[in-house]
Amino acid sequence: MTQMKETTVTSSASTTTPAGAGVDLVGLVRSYGRVRALDGFSLTIKPGEFIALLGPSGCGKTTALRVLAGFERPDGGRVIVDGADLSNVSAQKRDMGMVFQSYSLFPNMNALHNVAFGLRMRRQSSRDRNTKARELLDLVGLSDQAQKYPHQMSGGQQQRVALARALAIEPRVLLLDEPLSALDAKVRAELRDQIRSLQQRLAITTVFVTHDQEEALSMADRVCVMSQGHIEQTATPAELYARPATAFVAQFVGVSSRVPVTVTAGQADVFGQSVAARGADAHSVGVALDALLRPEELAVMVDPAGKGFVTHKSFFGATTRLIVQVEEVPVRVDVRSDLVADMALGTRVDVKVVTPDVLVAPRMAAPTEA
């Protein structure tokens, strides 16, 4: 993890009352032929909450967002916003602003008219909608670009105009469908901070779809990790990282090493060390299990009689990541950089678990690293 969620909250955000809507997605099912994109997907989003749908390609996160937006009709389940069932309400009547992955500004309109489009559809007067559109452009820092057409703006500017356009209609829910994925790293980081800042200022309920865990963890109040059309875990970024509920979450979010273990009476034997096993239950008896270990859950000490040896070192600045081969199993360990100067490749080391418990999951076909 290179960047965790910022804990600093602006004063304006802290004093803002949530203005967004509460959303309940209940048992959503959506299939495309034989492929089930959503398989009983249920999620409750609190008013003003920023929630990220995170998962690999094809996990159903965009389908969930499109069902919420009204672009897809679910085969089953309901979409409830502020207590009203919107399942059969068309997209244009849902009052949801959306920013798309691809640049979606109307090419025939300048930035001002793009932002004012939704207000025009709501029959606001020309003066009112232009005033509002200018305010929104000012909000995203593009007041000087009002007369420019999309082809005259950069990708980052276009997405900021798209954000202003979505916010102009004062949506009940703001939907962001991977809006940063087409941007370069620097612009992406800037816009990420801007989106989060605006969301906190306006306290608008926001659903953000991404496959980038760094974006999800750094921006969202809660992250919903999806796989194969269902939710693996919904939790705060910190909880998701520290206490992954499933092997999929442990592997998809952050970095984990899989280590074969035996579990007896709730205790996992990890390289000869007994540690409380999390995730083991009655069904685990007699089943081959792996412990999923974060790099920072392990510590290494130079020990000529140790079971492992260093096979790889990657310098990350404050920390260095070691890959240590222990009993044929490669594990990743993060160590303070100033402590690994004497750990040359091939150095014999001992590996210890430094957390009170470890997540265990059914063993994969062969021990691998995530």
Place this chain on the structure above:
Amino acid sequence: MAEELALEEVLNESPVRRSGRRRRPSLWRTVVFLFAGLYFLLPIYAGMKFTLQDIHGHFSFGAITSLPHVAGFADAFWLSMRLAGATLVIEAILVVPTAIYVHLRLPRLRRLFEFITILPIVFPPIVLILGLTRAAPLWIRASPYMLSAEYVILSLPFVYRSLDAGLSAIDLKTLTEAARSLGGNWVKTVWRVILPNLRPALLSALVLSMALVLGEYTMASLDLWTTIPVWIVQFQQGSNGHIQIAASMMGLIVTWVLLTVIVSIDRTEARRRKATKAAL
């Protein structure tokens, strides 16, 4: 490394070498362009010269000025104009929404629709006429606008393909969804978002269609309606050739004027945008 070297070679390549490579195709293009230009312009030049001569070979506007007074010309001209207008309206109402619908909702059937719209090229006009005559109600069969229905089918290959190319060039799905999420219904979405971005393709389709309608002879003749092309052929039988060619030239000029008007609408908009860009 190999990639870097290859790139370096391209970057270091001298402009002379690169321009030398282009020279041969450029020469061929010029030759082809000149040949095609002569092929199209010579008959027009000859026709224009003949139109502006009297029977003694002297310069004269007589053939042109007498045209409106020649029996049947005004009626044929007016009929052609009405048919052209009706054809464009029917196409705009029928083909534009169909093309949009196919792109948005039936993308898998795009190839099938392309194939269907090409069929009018391979069927002889008589087959189309007979088929439409059998299918159409009597009140349409008795009307000259039956021809417009036939022209719509005849121009489908050009109109549909032009629109199809225009729709493929824009991110139709995203634009449509963006407009709908902002509260636009289908009519407003099509009118304010899709059509403005489809304008070049739409104008191109209408230009092709209008040119086809104003020059079509076979169908009008078979349906026994005297449009300009039919009138020209009929007038040929028993009159001097100057008026006949003058009518052809006038038909050509009117078509060009109409097409110029249509295209200038788009160019005015393009200039406006360019001016806006320059002002920024």
